[in-house]
Amino acid sequence: MQRPTIADIARQAGVSKGAVSFALNGRPGVSEATRARILRVAEEINWRPHSAARALGGARADAVGLVIARPARTLGVEPFFARLLSGLQAEFSSQSIALHLMIVEDTRAEIEIYRSWVSERRVDGLMLIDLKVRDPRIAVVEQLKIPAVVVGGPGRHGRVSSVWADDRAAMLSAVEYLAVLGHTRIAHVSGLPEFQHTQRRSRALRDAATRLTLPRARSLHTDFSDAQGAAATRKLLAGAGRPTAIIYDSDLMAVAGLGVALEMGVAVPHDLSIISFDDSVLAQLTHPSLTALSRDTYRFGVQAAQAMMAVLADPTKTKNHKTETPRLIARESTSPTRS
Amino acid sequence: MQRPTIADIARQAGVSKGAVSFALNGRPGVSEATRARILRVAEEINWRPHSAARALGGARADAVGLVIARPARTLGVEPFFARLLSGLQAEFSSQSIALHLMIVEDTRAEIEIYRSWVSERRVDGLMLIDLKVRDPRIAVVEQLKIPAVVVGGPGRHGRVSSVWADDRAAMLSAVEYLAVLGHTRIAHVSGLPEFQHTQRRSRALRDAATRLTLPRARSLHTDFSDAQGAAATRKLLAGAGRPTAIIYDSDLMAVAGLGVALEMGVAVPHDLSIISFDDSVLAQLTHPSLTALSRDTYRFGVQAAQAMMAVLADPTKTKNHKTETPRLIARESTSPTRS
DNA sequence: CGGCAATGATAAACCGGTCTAGTGAACGGA
DNA sequence: TCCGTTCACTAGACCGGTTTATCATTGCCG
Known part of the structure; x- marks a missing residue:
């Protein structure tokens, strides 16, 4: 049979x-x-x-959609996504929920995928990542009436649930740590300026600079690539009154920056302290190892998945779930200023 | 309406x-x-x-399944998967085929997922990765009569298509390169011994050692983690007659090994040459940068996806598709022996 | 002009479940 | 004893497509 x-x-x-x-x-x-x-x-x-037969009767698809809108080719180098994915998967698979994954070029394409997945009933919910300032996806998921969770909120996202970490507090703790070590010229090599988390971090640095009266605190935007991270570092170190400390928005850029410093004869941590806003083996394997704002990205993924399952269980209940704030792990790349 | x-x-x-x-x-x-x-x-x-209604009539699910059987938590650190995934996705999405992804603990669980996905008609085909010696999955997919592509074959996998790179030739080129530089004591820090690609590499090293009369050529097995890569390195460098060159099966382990060498006061490349069997930004960002066997993993993913689509189009035609052999890129971590 | 094939379209079965309305039997209370 | 209720279960509609059998019409050929 x-x-x-x-x-x-x-x-x-x-x-x-x-x-x-x-x-x-x-x-x-x-x-x-x-x-x-x-x-x-x-x-x-x-x-x-037979999942299709079930779905036809209006039942669940038992799958959640995740679309990543970044150039597929550059994605592989960013450890963050892989760890997030692992966490999401681990939690979802415990409920036999599969992850429907697609990588596209831009937000327009992403929205197109959302529409087709929803109308084809392929997924029960959507995970939105890399939220932008005034992100058009919010309106789309509300219009489609599909459960959604914003990973890395909160922002202006109406009645959509979110899971987020307090970037602001994390940035403040990093700046204060550097200030205690005697640093006054602190720079920030950030990611894409249209991302909400980038803005939160940049703003936090500005505010801290005002409060602690740090002159020359500035954020340089990049596209998260190691190349632009290196270029930004070169620019910072070449100028007069160069910073004594740089905070990077990703470990990949921090490692690239470390390379540039060595190349230019700037000793780390002696002449320059480096902090990475993201932690991974990468940060631990370099020499010197990198002081980093560390959080459990895997766990972050798990929590995001849990938030999704909560929304699936009761779509009327939306919630902003704040997760652990990244904690500063001091390693070898930071030290007191020499003065 | x-x-x-x-x-x-x-x-x-x-x-x-x-x-x-x-x-x-x-x-x-x-x-x-x-x-x-x-x-x-x-x-x-x-x-x-309505995809479910279509599927019910026996049509395509327009999705391909990929199950990764490794501990989810450790997955994030391996750049290989993310790049492979990007390549797969890029190609699949051009045909509007989604990727159904699941991460599980072991092969038993993986097979369970295969059975349920197939019988629930969620996927049209399966991508098998990390093929083991006498892998039980081969029999399962043949029994389930579902199109499948082995990523990283070829091995004993009957009538299932595969996409693979010539690990043997790559390993030989690395060993020969080292031999020309004067190295005679060459070690290999490999991955899990049950993987076919691990075995092919280890065997290639043994054969090369016999041919070039290199004494003390040996492979040390690990689980691909940076911790075990470091431990293996420590063991190799602590013993008498330590190797003058080490080949690592992944860039992550190579970077970890580099750290151990620095820590133990072994100068790279002066006292020890290092080659990574996998290339990524990671290998390029270290100091010294790592000589590596480089291949376009993204493209590898694209080719794997193409192989899958070929099998979907005509399941009777199976084919072993050999892709580009990893080429040695000389960087700073290798040099002639001092003698 | 008759026979036959090709074309364009329809009605209905079908896929494998879910779900609702309905049925018969047992049970309980007054 | 009789009625109402609950329980266990059945029959069949239904979800939204695909596919097959059928039919009418037209065109072509001998």
Whole structure:
């Protein structure tokens, strides 16, 4: 027999299709004895539900969609995504929810995918990442009426749930740490300026600079690539009154910056302290190892997945879930100023 | 109207459901005039196919499955997967094929997922990675009669297509390069011994050692983690008659090994040459930068995806597709021996 | 002009589940 | 004893497509 169906179960157990459906889904309508018999038969003939048939009846797709809008080719170098993905997956797979993944070029394409996935009922919910200032996706998911979770909020995202970390507090802790070490000329090599998390960090630096009266505190924007991270570093170190400390928005850029410093004969941490806003083996394997704002990105993914499952369970309840604030881990790349 | 269906199109265009289906799928059975009218109506009311309904009729799921059987937590650090994934995605998305992704703990769980995805008709094909010696998955996919592509073959995998690179030739080129530089004591820090690619590399080293009469050529197995890579390095460098060159199976382990060497006062490349079997920014950002066997992993992913689409188009045609052999890129971590 | 094939279209079955309305039997209370 | 309720279960509609069998019309050929 090719691929047993509930009709086969029904025949063998001597009941109707409906009864089988009730039994298999744990709903009332059958006696315990019958239920047990049906389950036994199902087990025996190795029956599996046909997801399409289920979905057709309006049931869940048991899949969540994630679209990443960055050039596919550059994605591989960013450890953050892989770790986030791992965390999401670990949690989702515990509920047998698969991840529908797609990498596209830009937000327009991303929105197109959302529309088709939703109207084709491929996914039950969407995870939005890299939220931008005035992000058009928010309006789209609200219009599509599909459960969504913003990873890396919160921002202006109406009634959509979000999971976020306090970038502001993290940045402040890094700046204060540097200030205590005697640094007054602090620079920030950031990511894309249109991202909300980039803006939060840059603003936090500005505010801290005002409060602690640090002159020359500045943010240089990049596209997160190691090349632009290196270029920004070169620019900072070449100028007069160069910074004594640089905070990088990713470990990849921090490592690239470290390379530039060595190349230019700027000793780390003696002449320049370096802090990475993201931690990974990468930051730990360099010499000197990098002081970093560390958080458990895997766990962040797990929490994002949990938030999604909460929204799936009750779409009316939206919630902003704040996760652990990245903590500063002091390593070898920071030291007091020499003066 | 909530979610237009082909019945709506049929009504508005004044034809039957069947005619609409023919028109939308570009099959014969309707005149050009009618077809055009139907397509126009479909466009107008913004109709999208309901993937579940399609699948129920036995059609394609337009998704390909990929299960990675490694501890989710450690996955994020391996740049290889992210790049492979990017390449796969880029190619698949050009055909609107989504990737169904799941990360599990072991091969048993992986096989379970295969069974359920196939019987639930969630995917049209499966990508198998990290092929092991006598891998049980081969028998499973053959039994399930689902199109599959082995990424990183070829091995004993019957009539299943594969996409692979010539690890043996790559390893030989690395060993020969080192031999020319005067190295005779060459070690290899490899990955998990049960993987076929690990075995091919280890065997290539042994063969080269015999041919070039290199004593003490040996492979040390690890689990691919930076910790075990470091431990293996420490063991190698602590012993008497330590190697003058080490080849690492991944850039992550190579970087970890580099750190251990620096820590132990072994100068790279002066006292020790290092080659990484995998290239990425990681290898380029260290100091000294790492000589590496480089290949375009993104492209590898693209080719794997193409192989999958070929099998989907005609499941009877299986093929072993050999991709570019990793080429040695000399950087700063290798030099002639001092003697 | 008759027979036959090709064309364009329709109606209905079908895929494998879910779910609702309905049925018969057992049970309980007055 | 009789009615109402609950329980266990059945029959069949339904979801939104695809596909097959069927049919009418037209055109072509001998």
